[in-house]
Amino acid sequence: MSFLFSPQLLLAAFVGAVMELDTYFVGMTLFSQPIIVGGITGLIFHDLTTGILIGSIVQLIWISPPVGAYVPPSSTAIAFTATALALNLPTYVTQSNPQELMMYHQSLLMYSIALGVAAGYYVGQADIWNRKLNTIIVHIFEPGILAGRQSSVFAVQLFSVLAKFLKDFIGIVLVLGLGVELAAKIYNSLPSEVIEGLSRALWLMPVIGLAVVYELFRSKFGSMIHIVSFIVCYILLLNNVINPLFLTLIVLIVCSVVVYTFVWKKKDVLNGKK
Amino acid sequence: MEKNKVIRTRDLIWSGMKLNFLQASWNFERLQNVGFLFSIYNMLRKIYIGNEEGRLAAVKRHMAFFNTHIFFSSAALGVITRLEADISDSDIKKKDTEIENAKMGIMGPLAAIGDSLFWSGIRPLALLLGAGIVWITDFSLPGWVIASLTALVAYNLPRFIIKYFLLFKAYFNYKDLFILIQQVKFQEIMKSIKAVGMGLLGIITAIYMVRNEIHITDNNVVMDDVLIIFWFLVISWALRTKKSVSNIFIAVVVISILISYIT
Numbered sequence A: 001m002s003f004l005f006s007p008q009l010l011l012a013a014f015v016g017a018v019m020e021l022d023t024y025f026v027g028m029t030l031f032s033q034p035i036i037v038g039g040i041t042g043l044i045f046h047d048l049t050t051g052i053l054i055g056s057i058v059q060l061i062w063i064s065p066p067v068g069a070y071v072p073p074s075s076t077a078i079a080f081t082a083t084a085l086a087l088n089l090p091t092y093v094t095q096s097n098p099q100e101l102m103m104y105h106q107s108l109l110m111y112s113i114a115l116g117v118a119a120g121y122y123v124g125q126a127d128i129w130n131r132k133l134n135t136i137i138v139h140i141f142e143p144g145i146l147a148g149r150q151s152s153v154f155a156v157q158l159f160s161v162l163a164k165f166l167k168d169f170i171g172i173v174l175v176l177g178l179g180v181e182l183a184a185k186i187y188n189s190l191p192s193e194v195i196e197g198l199s200r201a202l203w204l205m206p207v208i209g210l211a212v213v214y215e216l217f218r219s220k221f222g223s224m225i226h227i228v229s230f231i232v233c234y235i236l237l238l239n240n241v242i243n244p245l246f247l248t249l250i251v252l253i254v255c256s257v258v259v260y261t262f263v264w265k266k267k268d269v270l271n272g273k274k
Numbered sequence B: 001m002e003k004n005k006v007i008r009t010r011d012l013i014w015s016g017m018k019l020n021f022l023q024a025s026w027n028f029e030r031l032q033n034v035g036f037l038f039s040i041y042n043m044l045r046k047i048y049i050g051n052e053e054g055r056l057a058a059v060k061r062h063m064a065f066f067n068t069h070i071f072f073s074s075a076a077l078g079v080i081t082r083l084e085a086d087i088s089d090s091d092i093k094k095k096d097t098e099i100e101n102a103k104m105g106i107m108g109p110l111a112a113i114g115d116s117l118f119w120s121g122i123r124p125l126a127l128l129l130g131a132g133i134v135w136i137t138d139f140s141l142p143g144w145v146i147a148s149l150t151a152l153v154a155y156n157l158p159r160f161i162i163k164y165f166l167l168f169k170a171y172f173n174y175k176d177l178f179i180l181i182q183q184v185k186f187q188e189i190m191k192s193i194k195a196v197g198m199g200l201l202g203i204i205t206a207i208y209m210v211r212n213e214i215h216i217t218d219n220n221v222v223m224d225d226v227l228i229i230f231w232f233l234v235i236s237w238a239l240r241t242k243k244s245v246s247n248i249f250i251a252v253v254v255i256s257i258l259i260s261y262i263t
Helices: A007-024 A034-044 A048-061 A075-091 A098-146 A150-188 A192-217 A220-238 A244-270 B009-021 B033-047 B052-061 B073-086 B092-136 B141-183 B186-211 B221-240 B245-262
Strands: none
Touching (some): A007 A034, A034 B092, A048 A075, A048 A098, A048 B092, A075 A150, A098 B052, A192 B186, A192 B221, A192 B245, A220 B186, B009 B033, B009 B073, B033 B052, B033 B073, B052 B092
């Protein structure tokens, strides 16, 4: 059976389209964030670890909220497409040198993320079409709404959500169903320098994410906390002194105490409260 | 029965749930208008029971432009429902103007507070916490489940509390609502969220550097760490000069490929 009609792809497309609804149109509960989407897509294609790895990298890079009229790429679509491609491409990709398996694996992950970004841009732009379509749907049902029919209000909501869902479902089936083999053919034709370069780029992806979060939270006070936290944790973790999960808990408690002392208590003292 | 007595707690809860669909039919013409009407409709039916003309006028009113932050929209819903019930129907034009003015007056401030608190504060902090736990637990299934639940709770708990608190406060005591909002120390809250986020980022950066298994130098860990810090500073600088994340992503891929051709 072709991948285009496999139940796995249809399930993935259904889950992906439902999750896409949560990005903006319904709820915005965070279920659609890459860290969750990556894991779920990984589960569908039987490799949770790769899904979580891609999801967490994409999450950090595209953690910032959209500002103003700028339409960002859909981070949900990036995580979903990148994970699905990373887990299906190996079937079609030929490795010229088995000794460089690790490099090929890394470059394939990076290649999938890059294609995921392209898909994310497409979905971001396609959401603009959805919003234009919503205007038409509202116009169609407006006479009914103004005549007092509650069913017309419900119909506007239903058809808008349905249009978004169907567009994403069909988009995912077509992009993955037809795109995996094409993407593999392109990958197979890449020069070894490009493969090596993609492998190097993967190494830098988490650094982009860390820098994005740093800039999002940056303040004089916050930067000081970041430097102290980084140096202390780096030394402790390098010498294997403490369990990282326990260390995270300590960092959160210490940060909360510091914030209480220097942000809230200071304010009370200035206001004359003790 | 007085009109403001016909709305019960369950009506408000039901409308609050329907606010999850506020942006379902977001359109470029009047933005969230149908989403807002969809949320308030069940209460309009009760307020205007036996008054078809009043209900149609209210429906027409709420087909006008509406746009605010999705989670803070509950405050607008509460206030507007209260005004729909309280203002007399004797002069529909006057009622239209009063409600329209109230809507216009509260949409902007609510959107500003919501954007700042959720999009720049609670949301990235919850996601950073989730991503951090995933890295700490080595991308394992239990770690991912804990990370996902932590992020979901850290984000959705304040979302739920704020949404319903504002809805009930706005409906039952809207005059005090604005005094209350003014009293909330948003600057301090944001400063606290950012400081805790930075502390968390410190440990995540340390974990990435200590556990990083991809080496671009010949297994020279110190050189790798120096390069990570160098690139971190370069990318931070690029972000500070308003370069978009996507452009930085493309630049990193292109530079990495170029380096491979050179070396």
